[in-house]
Amino acid sequence: MARAAAGGLIRRRLVLTIGAFGLAAAAVCLLAPLVGSTPIRLRRVFDGSIPFAENPDAQIFFIARLPRALAGALVGAALAASGVVFQALLRNPLATPFTLGVSAGAALGAMLVITFPLQIALGGVSAVPVASFAGSLGAGGPRNTRGTAGGGAGWPQGERGGGGEQYALILFIQYIADFSQTYRTVRWLMGDLDVSGYVPILAALPFTVAAFVAFAFLPRALNLLALGPDHAAAHGVDVQRTQRLAFFSASLATGAAVSLGGPVGFIGIVVPHLVRLMVGADHRLVLPASALFGAAFLVLCDVGARSLLAPMELPVGILTAMVGGPFFLWLLIRKS
Amino acid sequence: MVAHPEELTALRGVCRADLEVRRDAGGLSPRADSGAKAPLSSCCVGVIAAVWLAACGAQPPAARDARRSGPATSPATASAPAARAEGAPPRGPQRIISLVPAVTEMLYAIGAGPRVVGVSSFDTYPPDVLALPKVGGLIDPDLERIITLRPDLVIVSESHTDLRAQLAGAGLSMFPHALGDLANVTRTIRALGVSTGLEPQADAVARAIDSRLDAVRSRVAGRPRPPTLLVFSRAPDALRDVFVSGGVGFLHDLLELSGGANVFGGIQREGLQATSEMMLSAAPAVIIELRYGRAITAADAERDRAAWSALSAVPAVRFGRVHVLVGDELVVPGPRVADTAERMARLLHPDAFR
Numbered sequence: 001m002a003r004a005a006a007g008g009l010i011r012r013r014l015v016l017t018i019g020a021f022g023l024a025a026a027a028v029c030l031l032a033p034l035v036g037s038t039p040i041r042l043r044r045v046f047d048g049s050i051p052f053a054e055n056p057d058a059q060i061f062f063i064a065r066l067p068r069a070l071a072g073a074l075v076g077a078a079l080a081a082s083g084v085v086f087q088a089l090l091r092n093p094l095a096t097p098f099t100l101g102v103s104a105g106a107a108l109g110a111m112l113v114i115t116f117p118l119q120i121a122l123g124g125v126s127a128v129p130v131a132s133f134a135g136s137l138g139a140g141g142p143r144n145t146r147g148t149a150g151g152g153a154g155w156p157q158g159e160r161g162g163g164g165e166q167y168a169l170i171l172f173i174q175y176i177a178d179f180s181q182t183y184r185t186v187r188w189l190m191g192d193l194d195v196s197g198y199v200p201i202l203a204a205l206p207f208t209v210a211a212f213v214a215f216a217f218l219p220r221a222l223n224l225l226a227l228g229p230d231h232a233a234a235h236g237v238d239v240q241r242t243q244r245l246a247f248f249s250a251s252l253a254t255g256a257a258v259s260l261g262g263p264v265g266f267i268g269i270v271v272p273h274l275v276r277l278m279v280g281a282d283h284r285l286v287l288p289a290s291a292l293f294g295a296a297f298l299v300l301c302d303v304g305a306r307s308l309l310a311p312m313e314l315p316v317g318i319l320t321a322m323v324g325g326p327f328f329l330w331l332l333i334r335k336s
Numbered sequence: 337m338v339a340h341p342e343e344l345t346a347l348r349g350v351c352r353a354d355l356e357v358r359r360d361a362g363g364l365s366p367r368a369d370s371g372a373k374a375p376l377s378s379c380c381v382g383v384i385a386a387v388w389l390a391a392c393g394a395q396p397p398a399a400r401d402a403r404r405s406g407p408a409t410s411p412a413t414a415s416a417p418a419a420r421a422e423g424a425p426p427r428g429p430q431r432i433i434s435l436v437p438a439v440t441e442m443l444y445a446i447g448a449g450p451r452v453v454g455v456s457s458f459d460t461y462p463p464d465v466l467a468l469p470k471v472g473g474l475i476d477p478d479l480e481r482i483i484t485l486r487p488d489l490v491i492v493s494e495s496h497t498d499l500r501a502q503l504a505g506a507g508l509s510m511f512p513h514a515l516g517d518l519a520n521v522t523r524t525i526r527a528l529g530v531s532t533g534l535e536p537q538a539d540a541v542a543r544a545i546d547s548r549l550d551a552v553r554s555r556v557a558g559r560p561r562p563p564t565l566l567v568f569s570r571a572p573d574a575l576r577d578v579f580v581s582g583g584v585g586f587l588h589d590l591l592e593l594s595g596g597a598n599v600f601g602g603i604q605r606e607g608l609q610a611t612s613e614m615m616l617s618a619a620p621a622v623i624i625e626l627r628y629g630r631a632i633t634a635a636d637a638e639r640d641r642a643a644w645s646a647l648s649a650v651p652a653v654r655f656g657r658v659h660v661l662v663g664d665e666l667v668v669p670g671p672r673v674a675d676t677a678e679r680m681a682r683l684l685h686p687d688a689f690r
Contacts, residue, residue, distance in 0.1 A: 059647065
């Protein structure tokens with residue numbers, strides 16, 4: 001009886017939370033395309049009598065701004081949700097795709113394909129998301145086996161500061177690439193959501209959707225895992241399977257996000273912690289709310305990135321780092 | 337393999353140069369007091385490096401030959417054949433290393449090619465340089481190889497700050513080169529003429545370039561200047577990471593001289609990243625894309641052109657005025673700038689060249 005009432009309560013809170021965060025995210029995504037370095041007239045944007053090929057206002061809206069907002073939403077949601085999952089999985093509030101080196105692995109995979117144009121387009125779809133997913137798995141893989149070999153439930157809790165090998169390899173690739181490629185990869189590592197079209201978004205979408213479907217099965221198990229693997233096992237959670245699912249899906253989401261927007265940093269730490277301050281620690285609320293808040297947060301950061309220095313632009317990763325860096329330090333000090 | 341005795345000598349000379357600045361190559365012979373004066377550790381490092389260099393066979397044969405004919409005999413032996421034939425005393429530096437590809441081209445253009453004994457790892461033109469020892473690039477100049485080649489003039493970039501201090505410490509003469517505007521090309525050629533004692537030749541080359549540039553300028557004079565986007569780097573298959581010329585630098589100057597109006601000419605930077613929104617709102621009537629580096633086929637160039645169809649509202653795309661220029665010389669502010677100006681002008685004003 002009490003259990004059913006609690007279930008009803010959480011369902012109400014879930015609806016309320018998702019409703020509120022969803023509204024905020026939708027509003028930001030709808031308003032973001034209205035902001036930009038060029039004034040455009042909305043009446044002309046939606047004027048069907050002008051052919052699209054001759055309508056710069058419509059092209060600015062539909063080719064430059066809308067894909068950018070959508071890419072920002074997708075990348076922000078994926079990175080924030082991955083952050084939540086990694087933090088629960090490793091029981092470390094500082095774990096993020098960025099600090100674990102999963103971003104770096106994804107970036108390495110993507111950069112290999114960008115620098116050495118292996119024309120292995122899979123049925124017209126770019127090889128970048130695939131390479132970047134492989135890279136993100138490769139970065140976390142050794143940890144995965146190390147963790148599960150020692151008795152199944154022994155994920156290292158204190159692990160952080162990963163990605164050293166990946167960064168070394170990234171530097172190596174930059175060193176041997178030619179000058180203009182190096183210039184571009186350096187820029188790419190700062191994060192860039194100017195995807196100029198929907199094809200890159202569509203390429204990353206299946207991976208993101210698959211990851212989010214997996215995320216939907218995780219919250220209850222993550223709640224129990226947060227209290228410790230033994231506790232979770234005692235409550236009937238298949239710890240090893242959950243850990244694997246969480247790890248693979250979070251890597252998949254990170255890979256998709258990095259292939260689309262570059263390794264944008266700090267989303268995975270700023271967003272989950274802010275969301276926890278608002279809705280508490282229950283992953284059934286934190287996970288969806290973080291995804292929505294992450295989408296809104298990155299789209300907002302990108303609006304800042306393209307208007308602060310107009311007519312020039314600031315790489316969005318610089319902005320998220322300027323917000324996230326001090327936040328990360330604050331968490332670190334508070335924790336210790 | 338054993339280290340060549342001269343290599344060891346040269347490197348001990350470097351160690352000593354930490355303490356004293358000397359300009360004459362002859363002064364590199366060992367002196368009794370050198371061991372006492374030089375810090376032992378740096379000497380050891382130098383000797384080990386020399387042995388390693390020799391053991392790895394890192395020096396191409398040309399370098400070794402050049403070294404043997406160099407300071408062991410009188411400097412005149414290594415001078416340009418022309419000077420020897422006339423029996424005139426050699427003027428200016430005779431063993432030049434250039435770390436700047438643009439300046440390497442200038443040296444060959446003014447007839448100092450035979451005096452070049454080493455070039456940067458990025459040098460590919462003229463083809464003669466492919467056989468020369470490579471001494472690193474902008475971020476990784478190889479000080480030891482430079483010194484081992486015993487240059488009497490080293491062309492460095494202004495941004496080689498560490499290398500310049502080290503070369504100054506070794507007592508080597510330098511010719512610092514800074515990237516600049518288009519006028520800087522002929523200015524540098526003339527300055528190079530003064531430094532190498534080839535003033536008349538340098539002056540002739542500079543005047544020839546100037547007159548070709550003037551010819552292009554007068555060809556397009558009075559014609560309407562199409563707003564033009566000049567792209568110098570971007571991702572191969574998509575309109576991402578597009579870097580374009582701003583209103584500063586020789587690329588901008590070349591575009592304006594060839595009769596185009598740079599759409600980002602108002603931004604006081606050499607290069608900037610152009611987002612799709614910026615390109616759509618700039619609405620260029622012509623897009624010129626520069627491609628260089630690896631071998632680029634006609635099919636590659638065609639794919640590059642096709643990628644622009646995504647921005648069909650840009651007039652240049654709608655009216656088929658997207659052009660891809662291919663060539664390494666396009667981004668080298670050297671003697672071939674006039675070729676680039678002519679190619680750009682033909683694209684911008686085809687009527688003027690009928």
